[in-house]
Amino acid sequence: MKRLLAASWVAALVAGIFAVQPRLARTVHAIGEREDRYALPxxxxxxxxxxxxxxxxxxxxxxxxxxxxxxxxxxxxxxxxxxxxxxxxxxxxxxxxxxxxxxxxxxxxxxxxxxxxxxxxxxxxxxxxxxxxxxxxxxxxxxxxxxxxxxxxxxxxxxxxxxxxxxxxxxxxxxxxxxxxxxxxxxx
Structure with missing residues (x-):
């Protein structure tokens, strides 16, 4: 029972990552294209x-x-x-x-x-x-x-x-x- 619960929990986490990751990647890429950072002292x-x-x-x-x-x-x-x-x-x-x-x-x-x-x-x-x-x-x-x-x-x-x-x-x-x-x- 514990294994089944752990496996379903991992499956839910992986599904969540796959659902959120593409949208998050597009947002990060769009922000990266618009804003430059100057990091030198x-x-x-x-x-x-x-x-x-x-x-x-x-x-x-x-x-x-x-x-x-x-x-x-x-x-x-x-x-x-x-x-x-x-x-x-x-x-x-x-x-x-x-x-x-x-x-x-x-x-x-x-x-x-x-x-x-x-x-x-x-x-x-x-x-x-x-x-x-x-x-x-x-x-x-x-x-x-x-x-x-x-x-x-x-x-x-x-x-x-x-x-x-x-x-x-x-x-x-x-x-x-x-x-x-x-x-x-x-x-x-």
Whole structure:
């Protein structure tokens, strides 16, 4: 009798799980698609948590950013914490080249409807890249190409477009001084 009672109790539990699980899974999946979580601590705490392995931690975070970017792009969702991740990486390793090489493109193309604010944010990272990597001709060339050719297309003000293009020309000249090739190659 005890075995029969235990077996019927287990059967009822299993039936309950099978009845509830699909609906619960759909709900969890829907919530997961709508909300992103940023689970990293502040930059100061993050630096301490790496126990001195800042470059390795920066590389791991960069890997996470590239995977998350691809996932968000495929699902057509905005990557709302992108700049927080980029800032965390730069807090660990201020001259982390991939952030400056690809971060601005991630900012501009992480959701439909890129805004002027996004262009200013991309410029911010490129400018920081020239400060952190002042002798890197590729960094200066990317910055110059963005300012002179690509970035102004997101701006509304004609004066600001002209200013960006002039600054871009100066940045490309600086890239040439540092040994960059003598051509402008948009989309590098």
């Amino acid at each position: 502040s930059p100061g705490v993050l630096r301490a948590a790496t126990l001195g392995y800042r470059a390795a931690a920066a590389d791991i975070l960069w890997s996470k950013v590239t995977v998350e970017y691809g996932t968000h792009l495929a699902e057509r969702r905005p990557f709302v914490h992108l700049t927080r991740y980029l800032d965390s990486i730069l807090a660990l390793e201020p001259d982390h080249a991939p952030v400056y090489r690809y971060g601005p493109s991630f900012i501009l193309f992480h959701h439909p409807g890129t805004t002027e604010r996004d262009a200013h944010m991309a410029r911010h990272y490129l400018e920081r890249g020239t400060r952190e990597r002042p002798t890197d001709p590729e960094m200066w060339l990317r910055y110059g190409e963005f300012l002179s050719a690509f970035g102004p297309s997101f701006l509304a003000s004609a004066d600001e477009k002209t200013s960006w293009r002039n600054e871009g020309a100066r940045a490309i000249a600086r890239a040439r001084e540092l040994g960059a090739p003598g051509r402008v190659a948009p989309g590098r």
